Amino acid sequence: MPSPARFAVNRPSVIFDTQGDETVIIDLTNGHYFRLGREGTALWSRLEGGATTDEVLAACENPDELAGRLPEIVNDLLARGLVVPSDSGDASVSEESRTPWRFEGFDLEEFTDLEDILGLDPIHEVDPQRGWPHTAS
Amino acid sequence: MRPELIIISRPGLFVRLEPALRPLGRPIVYFAHDLHFVRVGLQNASDGGDRRASTVMRFVERTCFQSADLSLVPTAEEVDTVAQEFPGARCVSIDYFSMPVQPLPAAPPKNANLVFVGGAFHEPNRQGVRWFLDQVWPAQLARHPESRLTVCGEWDVQPAGDRVTFAGRMSDAELDRVLGAARVGIAPLLFGAGMKRKTLHYLSHGLPVVGTSFAVQGLRSSDGSVPGVLEASTPGEWAAALHELGDDRLWTELSEAGSRFVRTRFSADSYLAQLDRAMSVVG
Numbered sequence: 107m108p109s110p111a112r113f114a115v116n117r118p119s120v121i122f123d124t125q126g127d128e129t130v131i132i133d134l135t136n137g138h139y140f141r142l143g144r145e146g147t148a149l150w151s152r153l154e155g156g157a158t159t160d161e162v163l164a165a166c167e168n169p170d171e172l173a174g175r176l177p178e179i180v181n182d183l184l185a186r187g188l189v190v191p192s193d194s195g196d197a198s199v200s201e202e203s204r205t206p207w208r209f210e211g212f213d214l215e216e217f218t219d220l221e222d223i224l225g226l227d228p229i230h231e232v233d234p235q236r237g238w239p240h241t242a243s
Numbered sequence: 244m245r246p247e248l249i250i251i252s253r254p255g256l257f258v259r260l261e262p263a264l265r266p267l268g269r270p271i272v273y274f275a276h277d278l279h280f281v282r283v284g285l286q287n288a289s290d291g292g293d294r295r296a297s298t299v300m301r302f303v304e305r306t307c308f309q310s311a312d313l314s315l316v317p318t319a320e321e322v323d324t325v326a327q328e329f330p331g332a333r334c335v336s337i338d339y340f341s342m343p344v345q346p347l348p349a350a351p352p353k354n355a356n357l358v359f360v361g362g363a364f365h366e367p368n369r370q371g372v373r374w375f376l377d378q379v380w381p382a383q384l385a386r387h388p389e390s391r392l393t394v395c396g397e398w399d400v401q402p403a404g405d406r407v408t409f410a411g412r413m414s415d416a417e418l419d420r421v422l423g424a425a426r427v428g429i430a431p432l433l434f435g436a437g438m439k440r441k442t443l444h445y446l447s448h449g450l451p452v453v454g455t456s457f458a459v460q461g462l463r464s465s466d467g468s469v470p471g472v473l474e475a476s477t478p479g480e481w482a483a484a485l486h487e488l489g490d491d492r493l494w495t496e497l498s499e500a501g502s503r504f505v506r507t508r509f510s511a512d513s514y515l516a517q518l519d520r521a522m523s524v525v526g
Contacts (some may be wrong), residue, residue: 118262123302130299134259139299220296223279224255224303 112158113180114192124151131188137225138218140188145211149179155203156194165204172209179212248522250274254300257307270525273311276339277437278321280304285434286366301328308332313525317438318461335521336461340443341514344506345419347449351426351494355390357383357485358425358450360418360441362396367435367457372398375431376407378478383485392429393421422448427488430458431481438462443509446471446501451494453484471501 115122122131127144129151142150149172152162159176163169183189249264251257252274261271284297308314308325314334316322325334359375361368372394383390384406391406395418398409410421422428428445430452438461445452452458452472459469473484488494507513 118259121258121303121306130302132299132303134255137255141295217295217299220283220299223253223300 111180112156112192112194113153113183113189114156114194115154116187116190120188122150122154132224133187134224135187137221137223138216139220139224140186141215141217143213145209146213148207149209149212152203152207153180153183153189155200156192157200157203161204165206167206167208169209175209175212182214245269248272248525252276254279254303254307257311258303261307261310270312271310272522272525273307273314275304275307275314275316275321278304278316278324279436281321281324282367282434282436285436286370289370289434305329308334313521315521320460321437333524335524337517337521338461338509338514339438340440340509341511342443342447342505342509344502345423345448347498347502348423351491351498352424354424354426355387355489356425357390357392357427357429358395358421358445359392359429359431360395360422360444362412363398363400367432368396370433371431371455374433375429375481379431379481379485380407382478382482386482386486387489393425395421419448422450425450426494427485428452430454432457436460442469442472443505447505447509449498449502451488451497451501453481453488470504471497473497 119135120131120133122129124130124147127147129142129147131140131142131150133139149162152165157165159180163172163176166172180189184191245267246269248270249267250272251260251264254275257273264271280297280300283300284294287294287297305328308329309332312333314325314332316325316334316336317339319336322334322336325332359368359372361372363369363372376392380392391408393408393410395410395413397412400409413421422445428441428448428450430439430442430445432439432455435457439454439458442452442454442458442462453475454472455476456474459472459474462469462472464470473487475481475484488497
């Protein structure tokens with residue numbers, strides 16, 4: 107992870123929605139979705155809001171705890187394809203991304219129970235003999 | 244070649260493709276065969292699951308309905324649901340099926356054979372057949388021991404006694420033969436959303452239907468009835484309806500009414516006229 111690094115949600119393959127303290131992130135390429143609770147949403151909203159990793163650390167009230175975890179978290183999000191490096195500048199950073207906050211963990215849960223509805227392309231990926239929802243081998 | 248109109252089905256695909264296709268400057272239509280968040284929510288309520296999946300589907304479908312220039316859904320009830328849940332969405336209903344009608348049988352079949360069409364991968368089918376075999380079938384066999392049930396479609400279960408056949412996936416011709424020889428089509432769906440192809444398929448063969456309210460969504464006439472269908476929800480109502488269909492006169496009335504209903508409302512001409520009207524909304 108380069109430093110300082112800035113990231114963006116990997117649109118349009120990935121979409122997300124934050125309602126209150128909870129965030130749902132959906133990878134439309136495979137139909138997997140992820141849930142973040144209050145702790146994870148606090149960090150996610152800053153990263154997707156355009157803050158660099160240095161800015162996220164600078165606004166954090168317990169930066170030592172976060173510094174040890176941040177590279178691993180960001181690399182995981184990159185490896186899953188949920189975020190991509192961004193070269194957008196400061197102008198795109200949301201106000202909220204720079205407000206003081208406290209790191210209390212990052213609780214990304216992955217679910218696969220909707221992958222047939224969300225991820226399967228019914229024309230190109232379905233077995234022509236057996237039909238929906240069987241994937242072509 | 245630039246398309247006149249872009250129609251995308253399935254929510255995952257719509258959300259992925261819509262941003263890439265929007266620059267073409269053509270109307271984009273979301274063809275929703277089902278409100279997944281409603282069906283998944285009902286399924287969660289039915290099996291005691293949490294609301295997580297329904298919440299995810301609601302978010303995805305909100306994105307679809309609110310970014311499409313027009314959305315098509317199968318029933319007027321679903322138009323109302325979309326208007327309530329996703330303000331600003333432009334949505335109309337059309338009958339999704341154009342269904343050829345088969346010749347009516349010369350006489351009611353002299354048997355008590357029931358048929359169910361649908362695969363186990365669709366959870367409403369799986370739970371519905373399981374419920375029927377547990378709650379209705381024993382009473383049906385006690386009253387009409389000659390009864391047989393044929394389940395058409397892919398199932399991964401063992402036969403439930405020698406009078407129940409899981410016939411597997413079959414060709415259209417084989418399915419026509421099974422439907423043409425049965426006495427009653429059953430649709431014991433405990434939840435679901437959208438119009439049910441299986442109900443129309445039975446009726447198009449002149450096969451009277453016993454089904455739950457979920458089996459007849461979008462099919463009611465103005466007086467609330469559905470031609471060719473006896474509605475039932477409790478095991479007692481199911482047993483009574485199946486028994487009633489042993490009467491040849493009632494059977495013939497329902498057979499003719501159901502066939503006429505499909506021929507009138509679900510013809511190819513009717514389908515094209517509805518599609519034309521719907522598309523005129525987006526020019």
